[in-house]
Amino acid sequence: MNETMKTILSRRSIRAFKDEQIKTEELQLILEAGQFAPSAMNGQPWHFTVVQNKELLHKINEACRTLLAKSGNKMFEERVKDPNFSVFYHAPTFIIISGDEKAMLAQIDCAVALQNMLLSAESLGIGSCWIHALASLFSTEEGAALRKELGIPDQYTPFCSGAFGYKAMEPTAPPRKEDIVSIIK
Ligand SMILES: Cc1cc2nc3c(=O)[nH]c(=O)nc-3n(C[C@H](O)[C@H](O)[C@H](O)COP(=O)(O)O)c2cc1C
Numbered sequence: 001m002n003e004t005m006k007t008i009l010s011r012r013s014i015r016a017f018k019d020e021q022i023k024t025e026e027l028q029l030i031l032e033a034g035q036f037a038p039s040a041m042n043g044q045p046w047h048f049t050v051v052q053n054k055e056l057l058h059k060i061n062e063a064c065r066t067l068l069a070k071s072g073n074k075m076f077e078e079r080v081k082d083p084n085f086s087v088f089y090h091a092p093t094f095i096i097i098s099g100d101e102k103a104m105l106a107q108i109d110c111a112v113a114l115q116n117m118l119l120s121a122e123s124l125g126i127g128s129c130w131i132h133a134l135a136s137l138f139s140t141e142e143g144a145a146l147r148k149e150l151g152i153p154d155q156y157t158p159f160c161s162g163a164f165g166y167k168a169m170e171p172t173a174p175p176r177k178e179d180i181v182s183i184i185k
Contacts, residue, residue: 045110
């Protein structure tokens with residue numbers, strides 16, 4: 001099996017990370033992988049916000065905790081009661097991808113970029129997890145202030161985010177559904 005297939009098949013959502021920060025060169029490669037994703041009409045309508053500052057990571061986490069505590073979702077409401085709760089599983093690097101509101105398919109473009117980044121992380125031996133909980137955060141009052149602090153450009157919407165760091169777990173793949181392919185020859 002070639003290396004690309006091995007990377008695709010071995011990537012897992014990692015939900016426990018080591019404290020150690022990833023190397024700057026590794027971060028740059030992950031960001032480059034995101035920017036080389038395909039995008040509708042080559043619009044590249046994305047902006048990448050990398051958060052490695054512990055205080056800011058804490059602030060984002062607490063804002064998510066508050067939001068999820070009022071979400072009406074029993075599972076989330078229970079999860080955030082844990083004092084050790086971390087929406088990004090204590091990953092040392094958290095990346096938010098925001099899309100230009102003027103672009104036709106910005107949300108899809110941002111998602112494709114994030115997937116490229118998850119795969120490039122795996123190829124570098126770095127764990128990652130797609131984190132969706134943030135999506136509704138920026139429409140709240142606290143979220144709007146955070147958005148400013150994060151320097152997300154005006155007219156860009158934070159669509160996707162991911163946690164990155166060295167793995168502190170090696171999960172096995174959840175089983176994949178069967179009978180989901182039709183090949184017509
Ligand atoms: C759009 C999307 C949103 C997701 N949001 C979260 C999330 O908020 N938290 C989380 O732990 N995992 C999240 N995941 C990861 C999925 O739970 C994971 O991909 C799935 O269980 C399959 O496991 P695997 O990635 O190891 O193959 C998300 C994945 C996608 C594609």
